[in-house]
Amino acid sequence: MGKRRVLAGLAAALAATSLALAPGTAAGAHGAPHQDQFKRVGYFIQWGIYGRQYYVKNLETSGQAARLTHINYAFGNVDATGKCASADPWADYQRPVSAEESVDGVADAPGQALNGNFNQLRKLKLMHPGLKVLLSLGGWTLSANFSNAALTDASRKALVQSCIDTFMSTGVFDGFDFDWEWPGSEGNPGNVIRPEDKQNFTLLVAEFRKQLGKNATLTAFLPAAPAKIDAGFEANKIFKYLDFGSVQGYDFHGTWETTTNQQSALFVPRNNPTNPDFSGATSLKAWTDRGAPKKQLVLGVPYYGQGWTGVTNANHGLFQPATGPAAGTWGPGTEDYKVLATLPQQGYKVYHDVLSGHAWLFNGTTFWTFDDPVVVAQKGLFVRLSGYGGAMIWSLDGDDANGTLTKTIYTTLH
Numbered sequence: 325m326g327k328r329r330v331l332a333g334l335a336a337a338l339a340a341t342s343l344a345l346a347p348g349t350a351a352g353a354h355g356a357p358h359q360d361q362f363k364r365v366g367y368f369i370q371w372g373i374y375g376r377q378y379y380v381k382n383l384e385t386s387g388q389a390a391r392l393t394h395i396n397y398a399f400g401n402v403d404a405t406g407k408c409a410s411a412d413p414w415a416d417y418q419r420p421v422s423a424e425e426s427v428d429g430v431a432d433a434p435g436q437a438l439n440g441n442f443n444q445l446r447k448l449k450l451m452h453p454g455l456k457v458l459l460s461l462g463g464w465t466l467s468a469n470f471s472n473a474a475l476t477d478a479s480r481k482a483l484v485q486s487c488i489d490t491f492m493s494t495g496v497f498d499g500f501d502f503d504w505e506w507p508g509s510e511g512n513p514g515n516v517i518r519p520e521d522k523q524n525f526t527l528l529v530a531e532f533r534k535q536l537g538k539n540a541t542l543t544a545f546l547p548a549a550p551a552k553i554d555a556g557f558e559a560n561k562i563f564k565y566l567d568f569g570s571v572q573g574y575d576f577h578g579t580w581e582t583t584t585n586q587q588s589a590l591f592v593p594r595n596n597p598t599n600p601d602f603s604g605a606t607s608l609k610a611w612t613d614r615g616a617p618k619k620q621l622v623l624g625v626p627y628y629g630q631g632w633t634g635v636t637n638a639n640h641g642l643f644q645p646a647t648g649p650a651a652g653t654w655g656p657g658t659e660d661y662k663v664l665a666t667l668p669q670q671g672y673k674v675y676h677d678v679l680s681g682h683a684w685l686f687n688g689t690t691f692w693t694f695d696d697p698v699v700v701a702q703k704g705l706f707v708r709l710s711g712y713g714g715a716m717i718w719s720l721d722g723d724d725a726n727g728t729l730t731k732t733i734y735t736t737l738h
Contacts, residue, residue, distance in 0.1 A: 328591065328679045331705055362707070362737040363568055363622050363714030365394040365543075366730065367460065369721060370415045370441055375654070378721035379425045380444035386727035388720055389448055391734035394456045394541070396501045397445065398719070399463040400491060406473035408487035411466060417442045417494070427451070442496045449496075456541055459491045460501040464512050470504045471516040474524040480531045488535060499541030499567075500532060506547055507556030526558045526565075533565040541567050545624075548572045548607035553614060560615025567620070570716035571611060573703075574626035576602035577693070579649035579657035584641055584691045587630040590681025590703055597643055604681070604703060608712060622714045623707055627661045627722025627729055629685075629694030640675050641686035650690050660722040661729060664694045681706070697732045704736025 366388065372378035383389040401411040410416045419440040423431040427447040432439045438446070445457050462470060473483040491497050505511040507521035518524075532542055544562070546569045547553060563569070577585035577598070586593055590604045600606075604623050611621055634647025649657030664685060668674055672685040674696065681702045685692040695703075707715060715733050723729045 328681075331681075331702055331709075363394060363716075364392050364730075364733055364737055365396060365570060365622060365714065366392050366717040366720040367396045367398050368441075368445075369398050369719050370412050372719075372721045373415055373419070373441065376721055379421075380441055380448055381425055381427050382725075383448060383720060384427055384451065386723065386725055386730070388723065388727040388730040389452050389455060391727070391730050391738075392455060393714070394458060394543075395445070395448075395720075396458050396460040396543075397441070397497075398460045399466050399503065400459045400461045400487075401466045402461060402469045402473050402483065404469055406469060406479050406483055406486075408461070408483065408490045410490070414440070416440050438494060438496075442494055446494075446496050456498040457496060458499050458501040458541055458543060459487075459497045460503050460545070461487070462503040462505060464505050467503070467505045467511055468515045470507070471518050471521050471524070474507075474521065474528040475518070477527075480524075480528050481535075483528070484531050484535045487532075492536075492540075499536060499543070501570075502529065502542075502544040504556075505545070506552050509552045509555040522556050522558060525556060526561050529562055529565040543567055544569045546571050546611065548576070548602050548610070550610045553610060559611055563617055563620045568622050568713050569611075569616070569620060570622045570624050571607050573604040573607060573624035573716075574718070575630075578630040579632055579646075582646060584632050584635055584644050584646055584684075585693065586642075586677075586680070586682040586684070587693045588626050588682065588695055588699075589677070590699070590706055591679065593677055593680040593682065595643070605706065608710075618711045619713050621712050622716045623703060623712060624716045624718060625700060625703060625729075625733070626695055627717055627719060629659050629661070629664050629692040631657055631659060631690065631692040633690045635686070635689055635691045637688050640673075640684075641688075641691035642675070642684060644691070646691065650692065659692065659694075661694060661696075662722060662724040664692055665696070665724060665728075667692070695729070697728060700729050700732045701736055704733055708737060 401409045403409045417440040420432040423429055427444050473479055507525045574588040577587050592601045592603045608621055631650030632646035633650040635641050636644040652659040667685050672687045676683050683696045683699050
């Protein structure tokens with residue numbers, strides 16, 4: 325417990341330091357790339373340009389781009405024919421971007437070959453030569469066809485070739501991120517699942533590495549649950565082909581349950597009614613116990629919270645019964661960090677379990693579990709001191725306009 329207290333104290337000090345950083349103060353922001361020891365990976369969602377009005381330009385104005393090593397563009401699709409395809413051509417490469425929304429202030433010209441988010445990412449990379457951009461394939465709603473595409477040697481070769489032809493040919497991407505949710509176990513209803521997915525996942529990443537070559541970047545999003553690891557991944561084999569894997573460090577609990585709880589604690593909290601329970605540390609250990617190299621494991625960090633309402637007013641709202649999900653901007657039970665960070669001005673109080681590395685907000689009836697700068701700094705320090713590979717963000721649009729959480733990750737992991 326002594327080590328956890330020291331970690332928490334250091335995290336609080338570092339979080340305060342990161343809050344004082346102004347946009348653009350990161351060393352090397354516009355110069356030669358650093359040789360980074362740690363990965364700082366952020367997912368950019370293609371649909372953010374619609375209701376959220378979150379553009380590639382925001383990565384620059386917030387200071388986030390200068391502090392990341394990788395951006396995962398979410399998502400590309402594996403279609404019913406087993407080929408790579410754009411999930412949203414308008415957002416990806418068709419939509420003309422105005423000067424106001426452009427990374428460099430220059431509007432897309434009529435008739436130019438590449439528009440949309442792809443062209444903006446290309447511009448962003450020119451401003452940050454060390455930044456790598458990956459096309460993330462799949463996600464929760466686009467993993468239905470992975471099993472078929474990975475089934476045979478011929479189907480794997482065809483999928484990889486189509487991904488290279490469709491996305492690498494744009495000149496935007498440095499490789500691919502696999503977000504197959506999940507090989508060999510249930511994900512979104514309707515997904516094809518086979519027992520042999522586990523071996524075929526390894527064969528698929530091996531084929532990607534073969535066709536892409538050693539200079540391309542290849543990563544994967546990986547589950548926290550030991551049962552899903554065992555059903556779908558050969559943990560002692562896949563890292564021969566992957567540069568690194570991002571382990572899900574969130575959604576441990578949520579409003580599919582009727583009792584409030586932590587969604588992303590670093591360590592399992594004391595007095596938790598769930599036993600055994602998930603945490604960031606136990607999720608990473610589940611992978612190393614199965615043969616994954618520590619340095620190739622990256623811890624996922626949420627830039628959103630899970631919320632309940634009708635919560636019993638006891639224990640500051642933690643581990644209490646609730647009547648249902650709290651109202652959220654984009655859907656019930658979830659809310660971005662940038663919104664949650666304003667709730668203390670609306671009658672909520674912030675609580676920290678410093679030994680477990682998690683925080684929550686409570687106003688007597690509504691409860692939100694979330695990661696604030698102190699928790700994020702604690703996770704960054706844990707990654708650094710434990711010898712893991714870095715931190716991953718889902719998703720970058722959840723941060724505030726000053727990139728506070730991303731700056732906190734940078735402070736601890738650069």
